[in-house]
Amino acid sequence: MQAGDVDLLVIGAGMAGLTAGARAVRKGLSVTIVEVGADVGGSARFAGYVWTAPDHDVMDRHNPRGDVALKRALVDRFDDGIAWIRSLGVEAKDAQPILSFGRGHQFDTTTMSTPAVG
Ligand SMILES: Cc1cc2nc3c(=O)[nH]c(=O)nc-3n(C[C@H](O)[C@H](O)[C@H](O)COP(=O)(O)OP(=O)(O)OC[C@H]3O[C@@H](n4cnc5c(N)ncnc54)[C@H](O)[C@@H]3O)c2cc1C
Incomplete structure (x- = not known):
């Protein structure tokens, strides 16, 4: 991936990153979310x-x-x-x-x- 390939690059697929990504997609932006862990959701999986x-x-x-x-x-x-x-x-x-x-x-x-x- 190169800079400029997406409108929004989010680091971390916790609730904050996922929510930012989902809202951006709804506004018509292209989004990539990068997650270092094996699962998405972060702490919210326990909330x-x-x-x-x-x-x-x-x-x-x-x-x-x-x-x-x-x-x-x-x-x-x-x-x-x-x-x-x-x-x-x-x-x-x-x-x-x-x-x-x-x-x-x-x-x-x-x-x-x-x-x-x-
Ligand atoms: C047991 C428990 C119960 C809770 N209950 C509630 C509740 O009922 N209601 C409530 O409002 N809140 C609750 N909380 C708090 C709430 O879950 C958190 O405040 C919220 O989920 C935080 O989301 P976040 O996206 O900011 O961070 P995180 O959930 O920490 O997500 C960050 C993500 O970024 C990833 N990451 C980190 N560094 C990198 C990197 N360098 N590159 C790529 N990815 C990276 C992590 O792996 C993680 O997936 C609870 C928390 C816990 C632990």
Whole structure:
């Protein structure tokens, strides 16, 4: 492969890399994801929930030093994220309480990590 062969080269097929790749493909870009491990999915293969704090006050109380823009995006765009996960054909169950302060959805991270998704 040479520089310029793809629009986006992602190093690491964990959830961050796979999500970036899938979103780029949906926008019409060509993407190559390079994974050093034997499997894709990274830590997410052991995870089970996508979740957030329900509002900014609760988010700030529990993540006082978190990146403000990312915290706002997670709370404000969480429902859009769930809709996007479901649009990939990945099951995300109904919302439920998470830990003492959050809300989230159990979802199938194995299906989410398969190359066919996107
Ligand atoms: C047991 C467990 C349960 C969890 N439960 C949840 C949960 O319910 N909800 C939640 O939101 N989060 C949960 N987490 C955290 C969540 O899984 C991680 O924050 C998230 O998966 C991290 O994704 P990532 O893509 O940033 O990194 P990673 O998953 O670490 O992926 C990085 C990938 O890059 C690859 N890589 C590294 N270096 C190179 C290289 N030089 N070249 C090519 N590839 C490379 C690695 O092999 C790996 O596949 C859990 C974590 C664990 C361990």
